[in-house]
Amino acid sequence: MKSMHDKLNDGSAPDARMPEDRLQSLYQAATRGLPGSAERRLSVDEVLAMAAGQTLGARQCDAMRGIAESSDQAVLLRLLTESQALSSALADDLHALRKPELLDRLRAWWRSAAMPPVFASAAIALMAVIGFQFLNSSPLSLPQTALAPVTAPAEAPMFGGAFEPSDQMFAASLEPSEQPDRMFGGDFDS
Amino acid sequence: MQDHAEPSSNAESRLSSRHHARLQEVLIRYGKRLRMLVETHCGRDRGLDADDIEQEVRIKLWKMLESDKTLDFPASYIQKVVATTVIDALRRAEVRHAESLEPDVEPAVDPSFAGPMQPDRHAGHGNWGQLLLRCIAELPERRRMPVQLALQGFKADEIASMTGCSVAAAQQLSYRGIEDLKIRLKELGADEIDA
Numbered sequence: 001m002k003s004m005h006d007k008l009n010d011g012s013a014p015d016a017r018m019p020e021d022r023l024q025s026l027y028q029a030a031t032r033g034l035p036g037s038a039e040r041r042l043s044v045d046e047v048l049a050m051a052a053g054q055t056l057g058a059r060q061c062d063a064m065r066g067i068a069e070s071s072d073q074a075v076l077l078r079l080l081t082e083s084q085a086l087s088s089a090l091a092d093d094l095h096a097l098r099k100p101e102l103l104d105r106l107r108a109w110w111r112s113a114a115m116p117p118v119f120a121s122a123a124i125a126l127m128a129v130i131g132f133q134f135l136n137s138s139p140l141s142l143p144q145t146a147l148a149p150v151t152a153p154a155e156a157p158m159f160g161g162a163f164e165p166s167d168q169m170f171a172a173s174l175e176p177s178e179q180p181d182r183m184f185g186g187d188f189d190s
Numbered sequence: 191m192q193d194h195a196e197p198s199s200n201a202e203s204r205l206s207s208r209h210h211a212r213l214q215e216v217l218i219r220y221g222k223r224l225r226m227l228v229e230t231h232c233g234r235d236r237g238l239d240a241d242d243i244e245q246e247v248r249i250k251l252w253k254m255l256e257s258d259k260t261l262d263f264p265a266s267y268i269q270k271v272v273a274t275t276v277i278d279a280l281r282r283a284e285v286r287h288a289e290s291l292e293p294d295v296e297p298a299v300d301p302s303f304a305g306p307m308q309p310d311r312h313a314g315h316g317n318w319g320q321l322l323l324r325c326i327a328e329l330p331e332r333r334r335m336p337v338q339l340a341l342q343g344f345k346a347d348e349i350a351s352m353t354g355c356s357v358a359a360a361q362q363l364s365y366r367g368i369e370d371l372k373i374r375l376k377e378l379g380a381d382e383i384d385a
Contacts, residue, residue, distance in 0.1 A: 076277065
């Protein structure tokens with residue numbers, strides 16, 4: 001027959017030192033399965049919401065008790081909380097991998113338009129020719145018609161008058177006058 | 191027309207196999223990290239096989255990827271796959287655990303011991319668990335929940351965010367509660383438990 005002391009040390013009872021992890025494993029073993037009360041059983045969506053840091057409103061209190069009283073629910077919550085970042089990273093990777101590339105999208109469009117491959121080749125060749133012509137045309141060269149005025153400038157009479165010495169535009173004579181200036185008494189002439 | 195279709199389908203299959211290889215690579219990488227998390231948080235004593243869970247999650251995701259090539263996979267969907275897989279695994283482990291306990295249902299009776307709770311009159315390990323639950327139920331209300339959550343493996347900051355108290359309060363309440371628990375367990379017969 002085993003004494004209490006033996007039982008404490010053979011794993012069937014809390015061991016002599018009872019560290020916290022021993023208490024933890026004992027408690028988790030004792031709370032295996034789901035809680036007795038249906039109100040404290042969580043749905044998958046509720047556990048996911050809690051793992052995402054959300055509160056469950058009126059259900060929060062029962063949910064907390066459910067987690068505290070069921071190691072299955074606690075394990076699930078811990079695992080989902082820890083795997084949040086991992087799942088987000090996977091979702092990003094999958095999104096990047098599944099995003100169709102330009103070639104795939106063109107191919108899908110062509111297939112949906114029911115075009116035979118020979119048309120595809122023709123279209124690609126046509127686009128290549130257009131592209132080649134576009135690249136060869138110099139953007140700096142002007143059309144011939146634009147060059148014509150530069151080579152043959154026409155003399156257009158801008159003011160309809162001439163700047164010869166006999167020009168009377170300002171009703172004054174520009175010729176050198178023999179008469180002295182009389183504006184201020186004629187003292188400005190040298 | 192058939193002549194044109196053949197090279198195109200070859201190119202597609204080449205593309206597709208390359209795509210599959212990349213997808214598989216991503217899923218394998220994810221699976222490895224998930225397995226580590228399962229091993230860390232579920233532990234071997236729960237009877238969960240991390241390899242099985244990893245493989246099952248990977249197969250489920252792969253099937254979904256294969257079935258609908260246009261479907262986008264948000265992180266919440268992946269989390270749901272993990273959750274349902276772990277729940278199934280927990281249920282299977284529970285059934286296995288219950289079956290393994292069946293031959294031991296008859297408790298070992300030890301007439302030499304006559305402690306206050308006489309724990310060895312019932313199934314050994316399970317009885318200590320029941321004793322522990324009873325001691326927890328005797329704790330003051332405000333300490334009970336933090337103690338339970340701490341014993342479920344949550345850290346002080348997690349307890350604080352769940353219960354809405356400060357981290358320091360969660361730490362104090364759970365620490366003091368566990369110390370009380372140890373003292374009470376000693377009083378009830380586990381006299382060599384070190385407080």
